[in-house]
Structures are given as structure tokens and as C-alpha cells.
Amino acid sequence: MKVPNFKKLIVFENDNYILINKPPHISTLEDRDKTQTSIYEMAKKYWEEAQLCHRLDKETSGMLAIAKNPEAYRNLSMQFENREVDKVYHAIVNGVQELDRILVDRNIAVSGRGNVRIDIEGKPAQTKFMTLEAFKFHTLVACKPVTGRMHQIRIHLAYLGAPIVADETYGGKMAYLSQIKRKFNLKKGTEEEPLIKRVALHAYEITFKDIDGSEVNAIADYPKDIRALLTQLRNNS
Numbered sequence: 001m002k003v004p005n006f007k008k009l010i011v012f013e014n015d016n017y018i019l020i021n022k023p024p025h026i027s028t029l030e031d032r033d034k035t036q037t038s039i040y041e042m043a044k045k046y047w048e049e050a051q052l053c054h055r056l057d058k059e060t061s062g063m064l065a066i067a068k069n070p071e072a073y074r075n076l077s078m079q080f081e082n083r084e085v086d087k088v089y090h091a092i093v094n095g096v097q098e099l100d101r102i103l104v105d106r107n108i109a110v111s112g113r114g115n116v117r118i119d120i121e122g123k124p125a126q127t128k129f130m131t132l133e134a135f136k137f138h139t140l141v142a143c144k145p146v147t148g149r150m151h152q153i154r155i156h157l158a159y160l161g162a163p164i165v166a167d168e169t170y171g172g173k174m175a176y177l178s179q180i181k182r183k184f185n186l187k188k189g190t191e192e193e194p195l196i197k198r199v200a201l202h203a204y205e206i207t208f209k210d211i212d213g214s215e216v217n218a219i220a221d222y223p224k225d226i227r228a229l230l231t232q233l234r235n236n237s
Helices: 039-046 070-081 152-159 224-235
Strands: 010-013 017-022 061-067 086-094 102-105 108-110 116-118 126-134 138-145 201-209 215-219
Touching: 010 215, 017 039, 017 215, 061 070, 070 201, 086 152, 086 224, 116 152, 126 152, 138 152
Parallel strands: 061 201
Antiparallel strands: 010 017, 017 061, 086 138, 086 201, 102 126, 108 116, 126 138, 201 215
16 A cells, blocks of 8 residues: 555654554554654654554554643553553444443453464453444444553454444454435446455544643544545435
8 A cells, every 4th residue: 555644644743653544554663564664763853753652453543642742642651551541442333333431340361373362361451432423223422442452442342233334353344335225226347346355443532641741632534535434324324
């Protein structure tokens, strides 16, 4: 894929932090495919002392915080450790889900395949969920992780019977226009493409304290594929 212009990804920047809207399909750290660049490499070219304060899955888009100096990195790392950073994700899930500030408190263990499972022997994990908008067969959900475990939001939504669209690892199904649109006609000899080709999860908002105690808050606009999916769901509900 085409390497994006890092400057155009920046949502907020001051003397201590760079907050970017990460595109989907780009790894936060070094990719197994050495021909593909990573957010880390792009950040280092933009700012030599850049350090990533957390990470997002390759398919996940949205808000990512980068420290510009060691003091800023320590400051935000401590807030993550003390669970003082507020992060909100938006997910489009399968089914019509009525989630009213539901808290999922289920331990998570990493499996040998690099995925996770709900396991009482795993590490404690909590996520809060709230329905934002319901459609004919899908729901837009706000997700607020209290802890920061691998694939936490994805497995907790699957636990609720609300797997994320296109998250086939945890039971999510692809979304097709033919499922939601009346009188859908597919051109003869063609195969229908899904409305989104990656896990429909977006890191929407982040809030934390700067070194001087002032609040830093930023929102990452939806990328093109999430916007297109929501448009079709709204138009055909």
C-alpha cells in the first residue's frame, strides 16, 4: 500500500507529544514484511527522539500517542500503568445490541496462536460498552477499556455475543450490501465484495495529562472505510 504522509496523520502536537490518526493496514511497530513501513519508522523520521507510548493492531485505525522526549514518555507510561488514560474505541458489531454501560470483567489469556481467549487463569481485564447507534442487523458501539490486554475489546465483545464485523478470528461476520439492501442486484459474473475488509474497530478518542498537568484530549475522525460502512448501514436501516 502507499505510504501515507506522516504530517497529514497528525491530529495534535506540542513540545511533548504527537497524536496521530493511524490508518488501517499499517503496523505500529516493525512489520514481519520488511518491505512495509511501520508507524514507528515514520515517527522516527519525523522526530528523532520519538517513542510510541502504546500500540494498535495492524488492522485497527485511530488515535495513537507518541512521546517526543524521554520525560514525556515516562509521564504517559505511568498514566497507562496506573489506568489514568481514558481511551474510547468505536466498533461496528454484528447483531442489534442493547448495551447500556455494560462492564465485562473477564480474564484474558494468550493462546499459542497469537490470539486470546477468556480464561479464569488469565490476566484481569475489564471493558465498558455502550450502544451508540443501532441499525437493521448491526450496531455501533463505544468501547472503553479499563485495562490494556491484547485483543481485549475484540474478545470481550465476542463474549457478549456481539463480535466485531469482519473479525473472523473471534466469530465476527463479513458485512455485505446484499444482506441489508432491498432489491439488491449483483452484476452477472461478478462476486460481491464485503463492505469493509478489515476488523471494524477504530480508536476514537484519548485523554491524558501532559507533563505540566494540563489535559490533552484528541479525537480521530473515522477513516474512509468506516465512514462508507456506516453510510450504507444508515441508508439501509
